Amino acid sequence: MSQFTDWDILRNLLLAARWTVLLSLIAFAGGSIVGLLLTFMRISRRRSLIWVTRIYIEIFQGTPLLMQLFIAFFGLGLLGIDVSAWTAAALALTLFSSAFLSDIWRGCVESLPKGQWEASRCLGLNYLQTMRYIILPQALRIAIPPTVGFSVQIVKGTALASIIGFVELTKAGTMLNNATFEPFKVFALVALIYFLLCYPLSRASQYLEERLNVAGKRA
Amino acid sequence: MSLVSVRDVHKYFGELHVLKGIDLTINAGEVVSIIGRSGSGKSTLLRCMNGLESYEQGAIILDGMEVSTDEFQVRKLSHSVGMVFQSFNLFPHLTVGENIMLAPKLIKRVGKEEAKKLAMEVLEKVGLADKFGQYPEKLSGGQQQRVAIARSLAMKPKVLLCDEITSALDPELVGDVLKVLEQLAAEGMTLILVTHEMNFARDVGDRVVFMHQGKVHETGDAKEVLANPQTPELQQFIGAVL
Amino acid sequence: MSYQLNFGALLDYQDVLLDGLWMTVKLTLISTVLGILLGVLGAAARRHRNAALRHLSKAYVELIRNTPFIVQLFFVFFGLPAIGIKMTAIEAGVLALVINLGAYLTEIIRAGIDATPKGQLEAARTLGLSSRQIFIRIVLPPAFQRVYSAVVSQCIIVMLGSAVVSQISVPELTFAANFIQSRNFLSFESYLVAALFYLILAFLMRLAFNLIGARAFSRKEKTL
Numbered sequence: 001m002s003q004f005t006d007w008d009i010l011r012n013l014l015l016a017a018r019w020t021v022l023l024s025l026i027a028f029a030g031g032s033i034v035g036l037l038l039t040f041m042r043i044s045r046r047r048s049l050i051w052v053t054r055i056y057i058e059i060f061q062g063t064p065l066l067m068q069l070f071i072a073f074f075g076l077g078l079l080g081i082d083v084s085a086w087t088a089a090a091l092a093l094t095l096f097s098s099a100f101l102s103d104i105w106r107g108c109v110e111s112l113p114k115g116q117w118e119a120s121r122c123l124g125l126n127y128l129q130t131m132r133y134i135i136l137p138q139a140l141r142i143a144i145p146p147t148v149g150f151s152v153q154i155v156k157g158t159a160l161a162s163i164i165g166f167v168e169l170t171k172a173g174t175m176l177n178n179a180t181f182e183p184f185k186v187f188a189l190v191a192l193i194y195f196l197l198c199y200p201l202s203r204a205s206q207y208l209e210e211r212l213n214v215a216g217k218r219a
Numbered sequence: 220m221s222l223v224s225v226r227d228v229h230k231y232f233g234e235l236h237v238l239k240g241i242d243l244t245i246n247a248g249e250v251v252s253i254i255g256r257s258g259s260g261k262s263t264l265l266r267c268m269n270g271l272e273s274y275e276q277g278a279i280i281l282d283g284m285e286v287s288t289d290e291f292q293v294r295k296l297s298h299s300v301g302m303v304f305q306s307f308n309l310f311p312h313l314t315v316g317e318n319i320m321l322a323p324k325l326i327k328r329v330g331k332e333e334a335k336k337l338a339m340e341v342l343e344k345v346g347l348a349d350k351f352g353q354y355p356e357k358l359s360g361g362q363q364q365r366v367a368i369a370r371s372l373a374m375k376p377k378v379l380l381c382d383e384i385t386s387a388l389d390p391e392l393v394g395d396v397l398k399v400l401e402q403l404a405a406e407g408m409t410l411i412l413v414t415h416e417m418n419f420a421r422d423v424g425d426r427v428v429f430m431h432q433g434k435v436h437e438t439g440d441a442k443e444v445l446a447n448p449q450t451p452e453l454q455q456f457i458g459a460v461l
Numbered sequence: 462m463s464y465q466l467n468f469g470a471l472l473d474y475q476d477v478l479l480d481g482l483w484m485t486v487k488l489t490l491i492s493t494v495l496g497i498l499l500g501v502l503g504a505a506a507r508r509h510r511n512a513a514l515r516h517l518s519k520a521y522v523e524l525i526r527n528t529p530f531i532v533q534l535f536f537v538f539f540g541l542p543a544i545g546i547k548m549t550a551i552e553a554g555v556l557a558l559v560i561n562l563g564a565y566l567t568e569i570i571r572a573g574i575d576a577t578p579k580g581q582l583e584a585a586r587t588l589g590l591s592s593r594q595i596f597i598r599i600v601l602p603p604a605f606q607r608v609y610s611a612v613v614s615q616c617i618i619v620m621l622g623s624a625v626v627s628q629i630s631v632p633e634l635t636f637a638a639n640f641i642q643s644r645n646f647l648s649f650e651s652y653l654v655a656a657l658f659y660l661i662l663a664f665l666m667r668l669a670f671n672l673i674g675a676r677a678f679s680r681k682e683k684t685l
Contacts, residue, residue, distance in 0.1 A: 062617075062663040064624035066635060067656040074648035152527065159529035163628060170531055183539035191528045191536060198527035271583055290592060297589025308584035312602045314683050321598065322588035352683035367584075374588065 031097025301371030481637025500566025
């Protein structure tokens, strides 16, 4: 067995953390696109669309992310699509994120006072115009803090991709643990790297939230 | 012997000098109305009397005890002084009866049956004996305030401090609350009220204390002071509120 | 599509599946109860007079909320024994779940506490209640009620997160699904059924919490 110095451990973990970051970015981007689509469906006035999105959200919020990963991994295989752990993880995390993001965004749209809709209507704006010029610009502003906050959940969610064999930070941690038999040190370092990735996002979310509240009070 | 004695009390909120040397002596059984504009320091003075606010200089002696914000001291004071607030402050998760029995049980270690008896007694006094098992949110503002008075009375205080207790009420509910106070006054309870109810101050009160810019500006017998205010500030104040 | 789904074959393993389900229920129950307790303590510490306690509680919350549960689990299960703290897989699983839930609930309950109107505290002080009595009897019950739905959601999230303890071989629902698919190679079906069970559990949990909440927070008149 080769000898690992502390530096070797850290270096390998940091190299693997790049995949954590990449997977997070893809899941966030994919989740945003799908989530935006879902949000529009959810706030549309079509009953069928609303129901479809509600069921979608219920399913992804009501089952473990791990199950979603397994099903993406094995389910796609059944469809004859040869999936790598990477594809399955990206897909599952995208769908998972989209459900949560669309739920957050719908909440933002609905949190706007009813008077905004009524006033727009009095001005003669139609549904789409009201959305485009009145509702969305305001909703976007209040949506930023919780969206940044949710990105922390995505980063942490990518850790589960290790279970289907994708080598990111957590998987690298278990592999290094098997090689070094120093679980305390290895997993403390793994946790530390996640913390360094997530904490700034958490703080940014809090900061944006506070700034929004201050601005809201002044207005 | 005086029940409450305030001697040269000064209070600052940061840079702001809100009480500028207050002297006031109140005897047992007196009904004293503290009046004045908002910002004159009247509520602050009242809140200093039971340790809700600290003061930087001077002394307040209540029922022989020095008043301070120290938790232990405030606990001791709770046997002698009760307070009723503008916003009722009933505990929403407790029934009317539970609100009233809480402090006697916890602080005075009164038994369950006795606490219940006590609660019914004070509720009858404020005319709400039928609300014992009801939650505060089901009561009108006037009823909530009467329960708050009953809750204070259950501790059998010697002084009852009332901080604008009718200000948050709809006009038609004010009378019921004032009636309870009038009855307490008749029974000999010492009352110190911060109030805007000039009629009450004149008809029921013994003494009026007019506060202006952190000082006792004018004080004396209620009927006299309100009928013949000496200082232009009080004249102006009375002119504005009547 | 050439593949024929075969759920019938899972019936051979229904005992394994039900045992796993039962383990998940037990894990959830115990972690929920202990997690809520820890959350209340954490929130009390977060708003304690003692600055050291406040910082400790804050550090705990930030540390847990900014690291993945699976890493916390591995740290507890693999890392702690390395420094002499030994425990079974189930104990490690419960410990990790409780620590995780406790951190989130600390933050949620703290928010509920912060929304307490100042007058409530003043009235309680005036009546002579001590700080501890005020916290337990006056502040906490309405605070908990205020944030109850967030507490429920977090408990459900932790129930779903308990799937991860399959990775340290705790024989719960996900572990059972893993086991079954390793025997009959019906992975898709196994996981789909397990996912359905989780969905039902989440639904039932919310239902149960709502019933408990409706009872606990009832403001119906009490008779003498």
